[in-house]
Amino acid sequence: MILANKGQSVVPDISFIGGTALTLNKTNDIIENAQIDILHGRIVSIKSVSKPTQLLAKKIIDASGCLVMPGLINGHTHTGMTLLRGIADDLPLHNWLNDKIFPLEKKWVSKDFVYLGNLLAQLEMIRSGTTIFNDMYYFEAAAAQAVQESGLRAICGQTLVEISGVEDTQKIFAQFDQYLEAIAHFPRVLPAIAPHSIYGVSDPVWEKITQYASERSLRVHLHLQETKSEVEDCQKKRNMTPTEFFEKVGLFRNKTIVAHAVCMEEKDISILSKYQVGVIHNPESNLKLGSLIAPVVKMRDAGVSIGLGTDGTASNNNLDLLEEADTALKLQIFQTGVGKLKALDVVRMLTLEGAKALKLDHEIGSLEVGKSADLIAVNTEFPHAVPLYDPFSHLAYSASGRDVKHSVVGGSVLMENGKVLTLDEKAILQEAKQWGRRIASGIS
């Protein structure tokens, strides 16, 4: 029981019992036979209880045989395009975007498309242990609506991209004001402005974005230096890298999160570190689209906080973060040799370090008293989890999102015993398949 003021005892809303808690806190405490109490959406107690007595929580979640840990953080997604999963494989980034994705999006993207795509993506994310995602897409208010229903947490970034030349900036920002208003009442949604990339937004607009974000303390979420050609084109045009350009226009004075950071020079990395820009590493997408491997170890050594992301389902093609961590770790071993990045490191990237990259580490990312109750239980009663000599090794190298059993966000139970409670899975799959058939038949 939790003692409130004046000696009154307060019954927790939820108690997780029986699992091994991986707190992912600064000292990486691991607590066997953990009892984690949750009250009013926050963690209020974590202790080892060999034999729970007088359990007085309103709800008990049995985490026996599980690793209980902070919910996983997906630092870079395009959930609104989930209905395009697997529609365009085998193309490098710029062809993929220009020849397939942009035309398909032009044809199909609408509020309904984004809303359903989000229900589908969020269903998959809950099932695979994600508790917060940092998104960038169109009709983002529809994404936020889906978040309201799914119970997840999200940073919703409305995309800015000038496909047909420089647009009317007054109109852009007026629309953005409307967007901010539309999502202001969603309690688990944080707003972000998401200018696509150095090649997707014209130079004068960047200064305005910087100012707009600054005035509103908005997070800024963008793609950065994903390919060599992006950097080369920028050098030719501006005589500097995109990172240098963004520093020049003052963008990084805002809370900034950059996705990819693949083709980075030393000076770029120094700038990111100087401004504590958060980086999100998306290894599966990078490989699938023919890009290189981001210098994760180098950036972390320089003090940059790095989280993991799946990118959109059209370039992955699932949203399984534990698989992403496995790939991330193995690629860094390939790139920098064995031992520079280890299992514990990628698990931290999925949790506290990812939270730091999103500037949310005061709230989430570790199991600590006072933090938001965003946590999951990963079942280890499977052949591929036995023997289990080291839980971080298991999570990085063997586990998958399919092992997640329970999920709680802000003290609300989103999934219990593998069953998602907040969304109608059957209906969502049915409707998504119908959309899939329409889209497939619409391809010339």
Place this chain on the structure above:
Amino acid sequence: MILANKGQSVVPDISFIGGTALTLNKTNDIIENAQIDILHGRIVSIKSVSKPTQLLAKKIIDASGCLVMPGLINGHTHTGMTLLRGIADDLPLHNWLNDKIFPLEKKWVSKDFVYLGNLLAQLEMIRSGTTIFNDMYYFEAAAAQAVQESGLRAICGQTLVEISGVEDTQKIFAQFDQYLEAIAHFPRVLPAIAPHSIYGVSDPVWEKITQYASERSLRVHLHLQETKSEVEDCQKKRNMTPTEFFEKVGLFRNKTIVAHAVCMEEKDISILSKYQVGVIHNPESNLKLGSLIAPVVKMRDAGVSIGLGTDGTASNNNLDLLEEADTALKLQIFQTGVGKLKALDVVRMLTLEGAKALKLDHEIGSLEVGKSADLIAVNTEFPHAVPLYDPFSHLAYSASGRDVKHSVVGGSVLMENGKVLTLDEKAILQEAKQWGRRIASGIS
């Protein structure tokens, strides 16, 4: 119904109904609403049946919402060491072997260790859609015994490795004779001789192995050119690559399967192609142990048949072949650019091409009338499988072994509705955990 001789109708033992059959045959036929009939362990009929009438099979397996395909082929395993899963991460190959794995094996490997490790591995393999594995370890008769119980199919390779100098070859081969006798009565086990590597077996013994295998038509299974140092050492010592050495001693006149083939020169690839040596690509293990990426596209272009393997669980750390395929494909995109290797290619590597690498393509690897009934049903009623525009894209980029619902080998049902029928999962996990605790406490 199947008409036997003289117009008598024969009731199939099993009918798979309701799924989409990916035959993986030469013309890559895909059959919607497939009914696959199995009799006496073989496929006797595959057809599209929009509305099954008069289903007279002894057993009906409902594969609605599933992709039905040939069982997956794991071309390179060390199932006997599964109890060492996750025990030694973050070490490059030669340190990992010499400082950790060999000493641990010296301490723990026994008939019981191998037997239980196999029950655990085979449980995991059945669950994740593998129907045959090509193994190399010690006490391999214990592996074969486990195969007898699990219902899987296997090529069991008794390892030859001279850890402490050249051993008495007469003794080696006498023991091998005993091994062959011990496993001769297992119907789903094929024998192989498994000399570890160029650095694990001395030169004079290779000639004897060549002859021994040839006299008995034995398959030979070995590690080949996994690292640069292996090749450099061989060059220094013999003035040729390991592949050239093995050609010289006549090894490749046997049915040979080589694992890794990472550091390969053009001439090595030509030799493998000339002798139709089967290659097994183990990308996750290669990355994890700090090796390079095998030139899969190059070797396939040269006419080499390549299958996929997981290697042992201490360097992966699971046995999920669909995840392995995802990694294999993305690494080849990284290495050779987008579009050289595609989703269908890796699915073929998991099935018919893998069978060809193991010299078993006349029996397994595709759903064809007359072939052995080794098949699985991969459930697609999941968020991460929706929409499903292309089944091969789904299998390669989104699915995982956790999606497998049914498994049949040689006409026997090993798993139905996700429940393994041939092994006692609970008992195996319990005993494996006990071993894990003993091994963990035995580490100084």
